């Protein structure tokens with residue numbers, strides 16, 4: 001039997017779903033990866049656009065955040081629930097991030113990729129910029145993408 005996971009990707013809707021977004025980020029970044037809460041919660045969520053993947057039965061599966069800074073979008077906080085990984089959900093959120101970036105009048109996306117996940121972003125059209133560096137004690141590399 002094929003294990004198909006039905007889900008939709010869209011902007012976050014309502015306060016309860018936003019609370020679930022923050023809980024998922026805490027589980028993934030702080031509990032799983034050991035990022036300090038003070039770095040995960042950076043005070044910029046209020047100005048961000050939050051995208052989510054939600055299963056057909058309403059479970060929050062994944063999230064990411066877009067911050068519009070002039071013609072550039074800072075993409076961050078991409079987290080997929082552990083039992084929903086390797087099914088293309090992050091890739092679907094990256095595609096929606098492109099659409100929202102265009103719709104918002106920006107043409108460039110930038111992010112700090114954890115180096116282990118670099119191929120995820122390369123497959124979505126991002127290119128590395130500069131050297132590997134440490135952030136929250138995790139190896140990262142800056143990447144960017146220009147939309148046509």
Ligand SMILES: CC(C)(COP(=O)(O)OP(=O)(O)OC[C@H]1O[C@@H](n2cnc3c(N)ncnc32)[C@H](O)[C@@H]1OP(=O)(O)O)[C@@H](O)C(=O)NCCC(=O)NCCS
Nearest residue numbers: 078079080085086087088089090091113114116117119120
């Ligand atoms: C990284 C993460 C967001 C990927 O989400 P995902 O939904 O599993 O990603 P996708 O299924 O869209 O993966 C697409 C491709 O990216 C690459 N990729 C994804 N996860 C990877 C991993 N853990 N290691 C290496 N490559 C990976 C693969 O090439 C994958 O294709 P494949 O499954 O056919 O091999 C998810 O593992 C996660 O939430 N990790 C913890 C938080 C984190 O590290 N966030 C990213 C910060 S930069």
